[in-house]
Amino acid sequence: MGAVGAGAVVSSLVASAFVTGRRLAALEGIGVILWGLPLTLSGALLREPVLVGLMCVIGAGNSLVDIGLHTLPARLVPEELLARVFGVKASLSALAIAVGSFVTPLAIGLLGIRGALIVLGLIAPTLAGLAWRRLRSIDEAIAHRDQEIEVLKRISVFRPLPMPAIDELALHVDKVQLAAGQDVFHQGEHGDRFYVIEDGEAEVIGNGRLISTLRSGEGFGEIALLHDTMRTTTVRARTPLRLFTLDRRHFLSAVTDYESSGREAEALVLDRLGTFNPAH
Numbered sequence: 001m002g003a004v005g006a007g008a009v010v011s012s013l014v015a016s017a018f019v020t021g022r023r024l025a026a027l028e029g030i031g032v033i034l035w036g037l038p039l040t041l042s043g044a045l046l047r048e049p050v051l052v053g054l055m056c057v058i059g060a061g062n063s064l065v066d067i068g069l070h071t072l073p074a075r076l077v078p079e080e081l082l083a084r085v086f087g088v089k090a091s092l093s094a095l096a097i098a099v100g101s102f103v104t105p106l107a108i109g110l111l112g113i114r115g116a117l118i119v120l121g122l123i124a125p126t127l128a129g130l131a132w133r134r135l136r137s138i139d140e141a142i143a144h145r146d147q148e149i150e151v152l153k154r155i156s157v158f159r160p161l162p163m164p165a166i167d168e169l170a171l172h173v174d175k176v177q178l179a180a181g182q183d184v185f186h187q188g189e190h191g192d193r194f195y196v197i198e199d200g201e202a203e204v205i206g207n208g209r210l211i212s213t214l215r216s217g218e219g220f221g222e223i224a225l226l227h228d229t230m231r232t233t234t235v236r237a238r239t240p241l242r243l244f245t246l247d248r249r250h251f252l253s254a255v256t257d258y259e260s261s262g263r264e265a266e267a268l269v270l271d272r273l274g275t276f277n278p279a280h
Helices: 002-018 024-044 048-076 079-130 132-152 163-170 222-227 248-256 259-275
Strands: 174-178 183-185 193-199 202-206 209-214 234-237 241-247
Touching (some): 024 079, 079 132, 132 163
Antiparallel strands (some): 174 241, 202 209, 202 234
């Protein structure tokens, strides 16, 4: 257990320095492999220094598994279901320990200690190998969402949000492409979406005159959503435009559930209405 703990500490320090939010599923798969493979090798290698080293490897694998198990659910599961998912995970962990406690003595009685280590140790690497393609697809989906997160984090109203909240927000992003000269929305329309410019430029037009120009990394459309009013301006694509869009429910939930984000949103609204207010 001391060797397992030492391996876990070293692996945790290395992971803190080098592991990012990407490839978490593959990292967990590697951790599972490092849990089982040393057990198989320990059944074949009987020298004490080698066995202590293998136990260190198990400790390293354990920390990698924990990183995946405690991080992936928050990135994959809607926030309202997260408590249930962690509850199920804890129950399955207890069940797996109970099954292992029942199976291991039987395997030792049938195969001997060395044989049981070799056979039981192969289970984890085999399952990780069978699931590897699925783990890679999970990582690809997360990497794709990371691009959206990077764009959303540039927006002042989203910047104060904790990572799980903005990750959840990225799940609900839709994408729109417009040609130069096309209108995103018109002044006086009902507003039901918030927009973020991924690439391109847009013109803000109020009462027929140019108010400002919006560029990549800027958002717009918040006034109608926060104040439940009609669109105060027209926004038109100045160049070919790629947009992220969020519907009213998810935008308001993200902004109003966090006081710091709400303050940023109200400050932005006041600034824009100070520049142009159709009521004045």
